[in-house]
Amino acid sequence: MKCTNKKLSTKQKELRIRKIRKTVFLILFFLIALLLGTLALLLFSRMGTLREPMAYNRSLRMSGTVAKEGALLEEGIARNLCVGESNTPMDGIESREGEAAGLFDLQDKEILFSQNLHEKISPGNVNQLMAALTAYEALNPEDSVTIEPDDVVGRRQGTSCGLAAGNVVTVQQLLNAVLVYSADDACYALARAAAGDREAFVEQMNQKAQELGMTNTVFANVTGAEDENQYTTVYDLYLLFHQLLEYPDLIHAMGLTSYTMNSTKANGDLKQHLLDTDNPYMTGSLSVPKGVTVLGGKFMSAKEQYATALLVQNNYGDAFVLIVFRADSEETMNTRIWEMMEKVNS
Incomplete structure (x- = not known):
């Protein structure tokens, strides 16, 4: 037991x-x-808010939107576009009479700020972005172009990157000269290579504008030289920037602070052209708020034409388009761009 x-x-x-x-x-x-x-x-x-800052990468392919005005585009296209009024106020951004401006959020597809969004403006050298886009889609970047006398620009005729008749240069180098230095002679060479002559190339630029929904835009020349028959709008330029996002090579070139273009002379000798960017936001001459990176664009401050069109990125990798035209002074224009940039990371 x-x-x-x-x-x-x-x-x-x-x-x-x-x-x-x-x-x-x-x-x-x-x-x-x-x-x-x-x-x-x-x-x-x-x-919705838990996001870690993303390290900037210029080669990143950004996409997601183009601008929208319901009356301009078909519904099937417009559903992916930004929505906003012609005049949209925003705290912290001062509106000035006569200015045409816009702040576009590509990530959330919003027009955060706008003024005179659809009023006609003279594009100036910003239309060289369309010239570069049109040439890029028509040509092989590795192909060579022989410079002809009609391509050459004298000192008082425009901006020259130093090309001379008989020089041989690649399409990619000409594109870089346009996007970095706003070189008129490079524009002429690209136009001839892509379409045979400048007039035919301008037709191609206008056709491309219509394809993008830029219905309030007409180009009259390749370089952006003043012409009463040439005009665009802030909204249409937004559409143009969105299309540029499809081509990382073009975005990368827009963001270069300088570029060395190599060409071959008629006698076979190598010639180098050092081109510094004409965009003070790329050189650091104009500062930007902390956390904002300028990816590229165009800047104009001459002959009483004050205009800036930029593609920027915030600390999270979100892309924005900032545009100011018809400012009454360079100081006013720079102030407006700064105000917009401060909203990018807010």
């Missing part, structure tokens, strides 16, 4: 230990489940 009682006591101890282990396991299981559930709720509630 004593032996039997002792064996039963041992079994009871083993059962008790098993019960304790099961109880501890269940308690731990429920604690872990509760912790995971709480964490999941926190993440879900903060999903």
Whole structure:
């Protein structure tokens, strides 16, 4: 009997230990489940704002939107575009009479600020962005172009990157000269290579504008030289910038602070042309708020034409287009751009 009682006591101890282990396991299981559930709720509630800053990468291909005006584009296209009024005020950005301006959020597809969005403006050298886009789509960047006399620009005729008749240069180098230095002679060479002559190339530029929905834009020349028959709008320039986002090579070139163009002379000698950007935001001459990176664009401050069109990126990698035209001074224009940039990271 004593032996039997002792064996039963041992079994009871083993059962008790098993019960304790099961109880501890269940308690731990429920604690872990509760912790995971709480964490999941926190993440879900903060999903819209919980983002880590993304390191800037100029080669990043950004996409997601173009500007929208319902009356201009078909519904099937317009559904992916920004929505906004011709005049949209925003706290912290001062509106000035006569200015045409816009701040476009490509990530959330919004027009955050706008003024005279659809009024006609003279594009100036910003239309060289369309020239570069049109040439890029028509030509092979690795092809060579021989410069002809009609391509050459004298000192008082426009901006020259130093090309001379007989020089041989690649399409990519000409594109870089346009995007970095706003070189008129490079524009002429690209136009001839792509369409045979400048007039035919301008037709191609206007055709491309219509394809992009730029219905309030007409180009009259390749370089952006003043012409009463040439005009665009802030909204249409927004459409142009969005299309440029499809081509990382063009965005990269827009962001260069300088570029060395190599060409071959008629006698076979190599010639180098050092081109510094004409955009003070790329050189650092004009500062930007912390967390904002300028990817490129065009800047004009001459002959009483003050205009800036920029593609920028904030600390999270979101892209924005900032445009100011018809400012009454360079100081006013720069102030307006700064005000817009401060909204990019807010």
